[in-house]
Amino acid sequence: MAQEAIQKSRVIVWFRDDLRLHDNPTVHAAATKVKTKQAAEVVPVYCFDPRHFGTTPYGSKKTGDYRAKFLLESVQDLKQNLKSIGSDLLIHMGRPEDALAELANVEQKTTILLQTQITSEELNVEAKVKRAVKGKAQCESVWGHTLYHPEDVPYKLDMSDLPDTFTPARHKIEQHAQVRAALPTPQQGELPLPEGLPKAMLECNPQAVEDLNAVVPKGSQQLSTQELNEHAVHRFTGGESEALARLKYYLWDTDLLASYFQTRNGMLGGDYSTKFSPWLAHGNLSARTIYHEIKKYESERKANKSTYWVIFELLWRDYFRFFTQKHGNKLFAEYGITGKKLRWSEDPQAFQRWKDGQTGLPLVDANMRELKQTGFMSNRGRQNVASYLVLDMGVDWRKGADWFETVLQDYDVCSNWGNWVAAAGLTGGRINHFNITKQSKDYDLEGEYVKTWIPELKDVSSKRIHEPWLMSQSEQQQFGVSIGQDYPAPIPSSQLVRPHGSPEGGRNPGGGRGRGRGGKRGHGRGGRQNDRHRTQPRGEYERFG
Structure with a gap:
């Protein structure tokens, strides 16, 4: 009976803003379940959720043309990388609660692995997913956004005792916390893909930004491919492959890392700063991977204020997520954290x-x-x-x-x-x-x-x-x-x-x-x-x- 249960066990990896294989806690958790005989098959899935392509309260596209392009490229790259290790990425043009309910099955023990989110819109979608798969699957969230794991920083898990200013938080974290090792990238066969998956999701592979208009809600602005301006500081291309190439370029190919502190306030050209941020935002690049590459660079080439300062910037990024975890929806309120009422322009x-x-x-x-x-x-x-x-x-x-x-x-x-x-x-x-x-x-x-x-x-x-x-x-x-x-x-x-x-x-x-x-x-x-x-x-x- 136990062996039969293992053979029927399925893990679904629900990708969102963690579009990579290296140092990805949800992917690693799935591979570990397979290795430890807790699961027999892994189903990676990404959903182009119509809620991400609607209209904001101020009348703008929730996802604009440039970010839509970067997101699409990130998903395409993830699909190719999964294929290279014997897996694949199922793509659903619609709401995740519909896709995940279809992929879960009462006859098969199913676990949905997802990266932990802390903001209301994302949590509301998770709640809808849990209701849709109730009785079919259980959801397990895994933390993966930050350089420092919240369990390792010297504050409560809900960050209720986090200072509301960065400097004291930074000093305490740097003094008392350690960055964990990066998780390994899955290898050939470690994410076994089952047969009989929905053909529509398996074959779905949008190629152009305009293809995403299939999920743009009625009445919202359509997406379109934009020509890159000749003065753009960088030709950003989404995906883990480009992210790792940029990391290698900035550290090892050019030694630009060693002068970051002096150049970081520039505004022209591709190399005044790391330009890692789009890849970090989409989860194409892991903050821990950057950290450990910098530490390797410091050991093999040079350690100075510039090499530290990139890590310092990553800690700022952590701080904003921890700060958001502490304050929740106050972050989005008109009068912010303080509640101080201000008079706004009526022009x-x-x-x-x-x-x-x-x-x-x-x-x-x-x-x-x-x-x-x-x-x-x-x-x-x-x-x-x-x-x-x-x-x-x-x-x-x-x-x-x-x-x-x-x-x-x-x-x-x-x-x-x-x-x-x-x-x-x-x-x-x-x-x-x-x-x-x-x-x-x-x-x-x-x-x-x-x-x-x-x-x-x-x-x-x-x-x-x-x-x-x-x-x-x-x-x-x-x-x-x-x-x-x-x-x-x-x-x-x-x-x-x-x-x-x-x-x-x-x-x-x-x-x-x-x-x-x-x-x-x-x-x-x-x-x-x-x-x-x-x-x-x-x-x-x-x-x-």
Whole structure:
């Protein structure tokens, strides 16, 4: 009887945002069940859930064209990698509760393995799946998102005692926790695929972004393939294969890792930062794999501030997930963690100007145009556009977070919404109110980045590129641009809402000096004059994506 039970036991691996085979806890758990005779067959499945392709509360695509492309490529790559070890990926164009109920069978002991999720939309889908398979299968969730396993960090499992600021949490985790070893990649035959699987799922293999329109709900915007802009910092291709190739390139082929600290605030080119974030967000690349490769690099080549700083960034990513676990749906609430009520702008055009890169502030506009045309933006850019939208224009921060969810290729629910609620000054930490003009001069002194994305200003001198509204009529004629016609004039300071109040001395459209919460004069919106040389981030929640 026991042997008969084993022969009938099935494991379903339900892939979601863990689209890889290396260091994948759900895949490893499935392979272990086979090795220990707890299961005889493994069924990997991915579902293109219509709920991911609907319309957001603010009228945008929940998954935009660039992320849809990256997701599709990730699923295609996973299918090929599974085939290479004698398995396959079943693909369902529809809701997972329908697919998993069909794959589970009352005559066969079935276990559904899935990666642990902590946010409401994902948990609601899990609840629907559990109801659909009740009496047919049991679900087992396995933690897999983070560098540090939550069982190993010096806080309660529900993170209720996690500090609400990053630095004390980082110090304690680094002092008391260890990163676990990466799990092995399954080999040939370790995920035996049964016969008799649904032909429609087994043969389903969408090839183009437009194929995903089959699951776009009625009334929602259709998806379409976008041509890659010639100025895009990187030609991102989804999938584990490309992710591991990028890791090898950044560490071993080029030694770019060794200079990351010096280049990380760049905005042009493919190599100023790791560019790991889209692959991390889709689970194509494991944070632990990055960590252990860096440790190997430090042992064999060089260990310095740059090699540590990439690990530091991974810990930021962990922190946002733990922070989300602690606060739950407060992360998405209008007044955030603090509940502080703010007054938002009622100007319907303000948000659209920001989305379209038409605010009149070149650094903001260049970054927003890059985002809209490529699905990517630098960390430096994300900090500045968020600060300007919320702290100057006074637009409800959730609109910005929602737009990033739509457009970003590297959208991660915890990092995105955690950063935005912090940018709005609603976590209890200090408020980083950036002086956009100063930031532009600090990080794009000659205006090369601005001119790349705002061709209207391509002939403007470096002296005026960051404040084009200061040009005289003769200068506008000289540089071939008319402010207010070819390129917009910025919103006057008198019309800015500034929900936390106007920064001290803020008299120009790019902002002025001021006091950030808990900071001294000059440490808030304007920041330190030498902030690009600081060895710590400017303040809590600085890192995006």
